[in-house]
Amino acid sequence: MLPSAAQDLPAIPFVAEDTHLGVASCAGSSCHGALEPWTNSTVLQNEYIIWEEQDPHSGAYKTLLTDESQRIANNLGLGRAEEADLCLDCHADNVPVERRAKGFQISDGVGCEACHGGAVNWLGQHISGDANHKANLAAGLYPSENPVARAKLCLSCHFGTEDRFVTHRIMGAGHPRMAFELDTYTWTQPAHVVVDDDYWARKGTIPxxxxxxxxxxxxxxxxxxxxxxxxxxxxxxxxxxxxxxxxxxxxxxxxxxxxxxxxxxxxxxxxxxxxxxxxxxxxxxxxxxxxxxxxxxxxxxxxxxxxxxxxxxxxxxxxxxxxxxxxxxxxxxxxxxxxxxxxxxxxxxxxxxxxxxxxxxxxxxxxxxxxxxxxxxxxxxxxxxxxxxxxxxxxxxxxxxxxxxxxxxxxxxxxxxxxxxxxxxxxx
Ligand code: HEC
Ligand code: HEC
Ligand code: HEC
Ligand code: HEC
Known part of the structure; x- marks a missing residue:
């Protein structure tokens, strides 16, 4: 199976219409919050722990609370960094308030749904165990396994789009340079998937x-x-x-x-x-x-x-x-x-x-x-x-x-x- 044509891809989660439920709705210990990987599941099930403990995305909002961020915000005349949309748009899952469900917390940073899509329409069928990956995609799960979709997703924050962008002015205020390479960054995130025969069978072989x-x-x-x-x-x-x-x-x-x-x-x-x-x-x-x-x-x-x-x-x-x-x-x-x-x-x-x-x-x-x-x-x-x-x-x-x-x-x-x-x- 090869990835579909670029023009058929859905909008990235930041601009798609689905409501975001918040990280807590993925983190249950019988969902993706297991302490140790499961041996009898196709996916690890401890994705939340990997994200929480090792992935810089879980700390992206906390970064805005640092002196370094506050200095950037001051230099730009923004007030508090953690309240500025300019910063939150990439350092958190900053979807509009009407697309946030009750349990959603902005302080979770770049949470699961910032990459996997607002879960409102797919969570039910996804936990019932009746749905397969294709059905989840149809209900709004973002196709992050597709390298074109993934590149667009990652680069929407690691370079920018018409909606969010780190300009030289922001870098001049102290923001670090952006470097990105899709394959290397996929692994250093670190990845919370194990790519094995089972993964390839479900999602296709992409070298x-x-x-x-x-x-x-x-x-x-x-x-x-x-x-x-x-x-x-x-x-x-x-x-x-x-x-x-x-x-x-x-x-x-x-x-x-x-x-x-x-x-x-x-x-x-x-x-x-x-x-x-x-x-x-x-x-x-x-x-x-x-x-x-x-x-x-x-x-x-x-x-x-x-x-x-x-x-x-x-x-x-x-x-x-x-x-x-x-x-x-x-x-x-x-x-x-x-x-x-x-x-x-x-x-x-x-x-x-x-x-x-x-x-x-x-x-x-x-x-x-x-x-x-x-x-x-x-x-x-x-x-x-x-x-x-x-x-x-x-x-x-x-x-x-x-x-x-x-x-x-x-x-x-x-x-x-x-x-x-x-x-x-x-x-x-
Ligand atoms: C919603 C915005 C957003 C999206 C989407 C996003 N990132 Fe990030 N990423 C960030 C932010 C912000 C940081 C910096 C976090 C921090 O340290 O505060 C970061 C940091 C990283 C780092 C660590 C970089 C370093 O120099 O240590 C890696 C690796 C990374 N991201 C990979 C990815 C990959 C791969 C994707 C796509 C699957 C992706 N990111 C999608 C916002 C995003
Ligand atoms: C277009 C998306 C985007 C916007 C807008 C953005 N950032 Fe970032 N920021 C990133 C990414 C991606 C990284 C990680 C860069 C890397 O290491 O490769 C990052 C890294 C940082 C870091 C360094 C974190 C570390 O762990 O060393 C700080 C501090 C920071 N951003 C603060 C801010 C502040 C303050 C604002 C608002 C003025 C802001 N950012 C706006 C995407 C963004
Ligand atoms: C920065 C983007 C990003 C964030 C944040 C993120 N993921 Fe992922 N996730 C990915 C990528 C990339 C893959 C690998 C490609 C794929 O199979 O979709 C992936 C794969 C997965 C898989 C599929 C594993 C498989 O074998 O099929 C699960 C399950 C998953 N993530 C759960 C989560 C959960 C739960 C969270 C939040 C705690 C989360 N992800 C946060 C980008 C992200
Ligand atoms: C055409 C020349 C030019 C290019 C290209 C350029 N800059 Fe700059 N940069 C400047 C100038 C001029 C200043 C202002 C220097 C000052 O205020 O002392 C500046 C300031 C900065 C500062 C703040 C330095 C300070 O002392 O406060 C940072 C950080 C920065 N640039 C990062 C970058 C990054 C990252 C890139 C590439 C994405 C980049 N610049 C590309 C000319 C450039």
């Missing part, structure tokens, strides 16, 4: 490499939508700076790193458009559709060059790239990724870096997470042994070490780490 791929194209699409949105693409006389590479402006003056790149002709001393996901998408298309990859190279270069000309040029170029990639999400959702695809994609990620494309931190960060998703797929598909996977992961750890601190990122060290990884995979 890490495909989750990665869809995460990249949805991220590019979200970036282009924001660039095309007149409410989000400017701040006074300035363009919205989150569309640019943070480290083009923010790094110590002593750390000189500018170098020319094939993918644009933006000279030294000029901010560059943030293109880490676009680079990843290009690597992906070089394998899946080389002709389209060439078009995307031309269109993304045009987007970079347009930033030298002005807003109208950027909007035209963003639309050009969006039109060129129209339908690509659905195509990748129905593509069956083969072992040869995974191998070629890993090689493509390395080649791109060795040709000097990862001068900027965010690209190195994305490339590292991409390589990790690919090694994972190789191990899951038995393309490599467990021992080989451990060996290659240890080599990849060098890349992780180089990207550990964004501000002291050194592209030359990253290049050396990539070269080591390339020699290590030569024998595959």
């Amino acid at each position: 890490s490499v495909q989750v990665w791929a869809l995460g990249q194209v949805v991220a590019v699409d979200s970036l282009l939508d924001a660039m095309l949105d007149p409410n989000r693409n400017t701040d006074g006389i300035f363009p919205e700076l989150v569309f640019f590479d943070c480290y083009a402006c923010h790094h110590p003056l002593s750390n000189i790193r500018w170098a020319p790149r094939d993918s644009h002709e933006i000279g030294p001393g000029i901010p560059r458009i943030y293109d880490a996901n676009i680079i990843m998408m290009r690597v992906l298309l070089q394998r899946i559709d080389p002709a389209l990859a060439d078009i995307v190279s031309i269109k993304s270069k045009a987007l970079h060059q347009a930033s030298l000309q002005g807003y109208d040029a950027v909007i035209d170029a963003a639309r050009g790239l969006k039109d060129a990639t129209e339908g690509i999400i659905s195509r990748l959702a129905s593509h069956s990724f083969t072992a040869a695809d995974t191998k070629a994609l890993l090689a493509g990620i390395l080649t791109e870096g060795l040709s000097g494309e990862y001068v900027d931190y965010a690209a190195a960060e994305q490339a590292t997470m991409a390589a990790s998703a690919m090694l994972q797929t190789m191990a899951d598909d038995d393309m490599i042994s467990r021992a080989k996977y451990m060996e290659l992961s240890a080599v990849l750890d060098d890349c992780y070490t180089v990207i550990e601190k964004d501000e002291s990122y050194n592209p030359r060290q990253f290049l050396a780490a990539l070269q080591k990884l390339q020699s290590a995979i030569q024998s595959l």
